[in-house]
Amino acid sequence: MTQVFYSSTLFGTMTLAAAMDAGRFGPHDGRRVLLVSNNAAIPEVTPSLDEAPGFAALRPRFDEVWSWNDIVAPLHPSDWKARVIEVPMLERLLRSHLSLGEGAGELVLESVAVPPARTVAALIRDCPITVYSDGLMSYGPTRDPLPLEISGRITRLLHLDLLPGLTPLLLREVGVAPDPLPDAAFRRVLEDMPAVEGLYGEAVILGQYLSALDIVTAEEEAELHAGMLRALAARGHRSVLFKPHPAAGGGHARLLRGVARELGVDLCVAGDAVPAEVCFLALRPELVVGCFSTALMTAHRLFGIPIATMGCDVVLERLAPYENSNRVPVTIVDATVPRLAPDGSIAEPPEADLRALVEAVGFCMQSEHYPALREAAARYIETHGPQARYFKNRRLASVGLVPAPEPARPRPLSRLRRALSR
Incomplete structure (x- = not known):
């Protein structure tokens, strides 16, 4: 066979x-x-x-x-x-x-x-x-x-x-x-896997390719990486490894090197083809930070390394259409991974019923193909409310989880203008 x-x-x-x-x-x-x-x-x-x-x-x-x-x-x-x-x-x-x-x-x-x-x-x-x-x-x-x-x-x-x-x-x-x-x-x-020579860093920044997916602009993605580096510097990390996404190109690394020089941080850049998990195995860093990369989860699950996220709120706001397949990954990371602030502090996210949240978001994304999740989604919205971070009111109304807003009644002047135009 x-x-x-x-x-x-x-x-x-x-x-x-x-x-x-x-x-x-x-x-x-x-x-x-x-x-x-x-x-x-x-x-x-x-x-x-x-x-x-x-x-x-x-x-x-x-x-x-x-x-x-x-x-x-x-x-x-x-x-x-x-x-x-x-x-x-x-x-x-x-x-x-x-x-x-x-x-x-x-x-x-x-x-x-x-x-x-x-x-x-x-x-x-x-x-x-x-x-x-x-x-x-x-x-x-x-x-x-x-x-x-x-x-x-x-x-x-x-x-x-x-x-x-x-x-x-x-x-x-x-x-x-x-x-x-x-x-x-x-x-x-x-x-x-073969060992990669020359890697170092007390902490790791995981790059993605958000701008290539039109989620944010290239400038915003560069600033997101810079914000992660500044926060790590504020936490006292003097050497950082940047692991760019294989499909992202070299622009992000070049821009981040300039920020590292300003901060006095020794920045090491891993090769595009080096898996993030190989870096984790070799370095055992003190912290791994990213937006919503799967490698955040492998770092914590496979190696027990502390992880933190930054930028999920922007991505959740920008993702379009609602059915975008990145929505559940970023929702999971935002709801479960500690959040890194610009001053270097790390805060736990609010406690969440992850299974119920994922099923509710999944139903809103593909309600026609997952009708069995309607009851669970309705129960989640009833219990937790239409959290603006994860749900859009228009989407909730379109799938029948909240009442559709009543259309605005035309003002008398508007009716007069339409009558005159006719």
């Missing part, structure tokens, strides 16, 4: 490795083929995950590695999908290209609701699908509805157990059971 795995990040491939080591894919009796995809905005100038230094430690788990970018070139993998009339032909071509014979025995995908993974699922057919999730997005609802041809084949959801006791919403609407991976398996994968 041939198992086909798809991954677009080194962290995702590490998650696959942990699942393999934990026996989730059975013995390595048949072929294991890995499709790697570089989904960066300009993949031609961004190294793919199989070019990252740490990939060599993961490579022996796979018999073959193929580039999805090469297969669909010159099209961008995140934009291209096969037209219905082309599927049978392209399926045969892909099957021949990967030497799948009569087909794959199992297909393993991340982010199945969107291309490239959704495109791969449409072309490698007639086999069961395992979905794996390597981050906080697994706790949110499925981003887009899936056709029955794909959803009917999904048998399980593998995910890191970042929040014990909280069950993922992802794929719950199609009856897929979540299967948490053991922490120990993922830690062993990390320990086998």
Whole structure:
């Protein structure tokens, strides 16, 4: 049997490795083929995950590695999908290209609701699908509805157990059971990754790519990183590691170096391809701060490192549309992670019923696909009120959790103007 795995990040491939080591894919009796995809905005100038230094430690788990970018070139993998009339032909071509014979025995995908993974699922057919999730997005609802041809084949959801006791919403609407991976398996994968020379820092700042997602402007994101650095300096940290997001480019690091010089802080910048968890393992920092990165949770869950967040309030206010798939991750971090203030102080967030909050937000995001959550969402709003931080009144009204506001009655002068215009 041939198992086909798809991954677009080194962290995702590490998650696959942990699942393999934990026996989730059975013995390595048949072929294991890995499709790697570089989904960066300009993949031609961004190294793919199989070019990252740490990939060599993961490579022996796979018999073959193929580039999805090469297969669909010159099209961008995140934009291209096969037209219905082309599927049978392209399926045969892909099957021949990967030497799948009569087909794959199992297909393993991340982010199945969107291309490239959704495109791969449409072309490698007639086999069961395992979905794996390597981050906080697994706790949110499925981003887009899936056709029955794909959803009917999904048998399980593998995910890191970042929040014990909280069950993922992802794929719950199609009856897929979540299967948490053991922490120990993922830690062993990390320990086998090659050490990175030259890293140092008493604290770590996690960069993201919020401006690339149009959540904030590039200037605001740079100021957010600068604010984190100033707060760490106020706490007495004189050396800080900045871990930029792989898709963010080098601009954030250049700007942050200037702020570090003004503050007298020794700033070390980790390479784009270095997983944040490898930094945690090597440095065991005193504090990790970020906005709503999944790595905040892995730092605390896997290594017991103190964590703090900054900027969630701005992101919650800016996220649009309400269904944005980042909403549940930022809600989770905002509701559970201590908050770092500009003066360096850290305050615990107000106590929250996390499961009820996530289900209420998830229902408001995708009410048509998660009708079973309506009662729980209504109960949460009744108990806690329509918290403006997490809910918008217009969205609550549109899904029927609060009464719709009455339309404003036109003033007499307005009626006169309309009559005159007629």
